[in-house]
Amino acid sequence: MAAQIFSAIFVIIIGVGGCVAYFWGANKALDTIFPARGVSGKAAINNLRRQGVIRPWLFVGPAMIILTIYLIYPVVETLRLSFLDRGGAHFVGLANYQWAFGDREFRNSILNNIMWLAVVPAACTFLGLIIAVLTDKIWWGTIAKSLIFLPLAISFVGASVIWKFIYEYRGEGQTQIGLLNAIIQYFGGQPQVWISLPFWNNFFLMVILIWIQTGFAMVILSSALRGIPEETLEAAVIDGANPFQIFWKVMVPQIWGTIAVVWTTITILVLKVFDIVLTMTNGQWNSQVLANLMFDWMFRGGGDFGRGATIAIIIMIAVIPIMVWNIRQANKETEGH
């Protein structure tokens, strides 16, 4: 272990030092090859111009290389692999896509993903908005927000253990050590094995993600609510609006853009949800989702890269509309500058 600590420190120094050395050295080299100081006026101007052409590429170069290897090339390669067989050697056309839509487990995953998409972003945004409004009105609101925000720092695996403990089941009549079954039994109900209840188990998994992400929605929406001009609220009060009307007709419309952002951010997260399903059920009892199914096919029976890639592409297709919308928004903003 000591050797590991030592090598980790060593590598950090090498890695960071290497980065610093590259940026410093590359700039030094550029200044040396095209000197702008100590040469005649005309040469200096020429050299400055050349520096101006080259230097941006020294700055963005490393980032571009890494982005190309780790994101751009893989996107193209995954698309190509989705038309090849399991080993990636033979072209099979649309066979993988045909397989996918005929496969019971895949269709089950799609349905579950749609349920996740319908429930989780809506629940997080709604709860986040309510908590943001309520905590704004009380003196200990900041502490309350911190505590609700806290699960955002917890890993999906850690959260899964936390909630598995809550869903823990013991036979009827025994002492329940899972909180949920203990409450049910206290009120005379029958304890259940929550994570294997067909159909409903999906919702018990969703609760975990909602528990994690509500804090995110709350923080973003809370800051948007603060940006609402005081006058609009005062005007509504003078006009005799009740608190619910103020909330729905004055506050919500003004933060509509932020609500959309929170919604889409959580939507993307939901499409990629993997850890929770893997650790809670690993897709058993009809709780499979696309991301976990894809991981499964990457390694199942030595790995079927064709089918794995196909599932990845389907997740990607679901993300594309959001991606296009983001780029449009960003372009609008840069034009506005």
Added chain:
Amino acid sequence: MTVSTGKSFVSRFGVHIAVFIFVAIWTIPTLGILVSSLRDKDQIIASGWWNSFTSSSQTEAGRLPPASAQVEKDGKFVLQGNIFGDGPARNISAFGVKSAAPTQYPAGTTADLGDGVTLQLNADGSFVMTSPKAFEGERGQRVYYASSAPPKFTTDNYDTVLFSEGIGRSFMNSLTVTIPATVIPILIAAFAAYALAWMRFPGRALLIAVIIGLLVVPLQMSLIPLLKLYNGVGSFFGVPSKTYLGIWLAHTGFGLPFAIYLLRSYIAGLPREIMESARIDGASDFEIFVKIVLPLSFPVLASFAIFQFLWVWNDLLVAMVFLGTEGDQIVLTAKLNALLGSRGGDWEILTTSAFVTIIVPLIVFFSLQRYFVRGLLAGSVKGG
């Protein structure tokens, strides 16, 4: 943003209650594993953690001493002693001699076991068993009893998971992955962000659009090609394909779009006058970046560092694909996932391990929450 309607006592009280309920729902789950991780492992399965401060009651079995320990008194054969021996005393509420009826007799009463044999077991564990005939046999009478043990808290579970379950080792592995994977992208992204914000070069707008597009590309798109690439590189150079260097670079790649996006929007917002006056004084871009932009960007660099740290520390998917599952490489999240499979019902192990995995993010989060929130706001306002 204070609305002055509905300020009646009832509605204000209602708001406090509602927020309190939300806070309770959001904190009790975490509290559950914290409390459980500190409990005695027998008590965890005997009672719910919310009862951990009251005595827990459980049914146990013990054995009286064998026939050789008997004494003859007043024409009767007597066995005497304490069922707990030298162990810690507990409070017995009831006892029995049949497994089907372990709590047949209240403590302190004398049970008639037939043939004139009697057994009295008291609350403190002392017992008297008498018989008109001599006791026989090598093994003593089996006795069942319901006892309540006082609340018992211990750090034994932490000793166990850290030093014999391999969580301590995984903790080091997680640090080994996380620190370089947080530091490397910051530098690379900062230079790129400066160039994209303040330098003019052809293709700049396209590059920005590509980076914003890459922000939302699911990780799943990268896994298979990179796995193939790593295996190829590994077999070509005859080196292992699952290495720490591999995962550092992978996390750097996956973190870069957000890093560049976040840093660029911040750096682009720095005042133009500072840059221009520095340039007039003859400073090069490199000098401006190092001496002006980096120090001014400290808040956003801190925000990104926290994000990347939490994301890498909490990541399971990338670690499962690019790192091995042996002790020298398995990170905390993967180890916890493995324990869920192998130690499924051992809640003392699971709750303690889970708490070890979440303690670092919680500390980082609480101490640096200000930067974290700022980054969250900056990163998502335009839809990350």
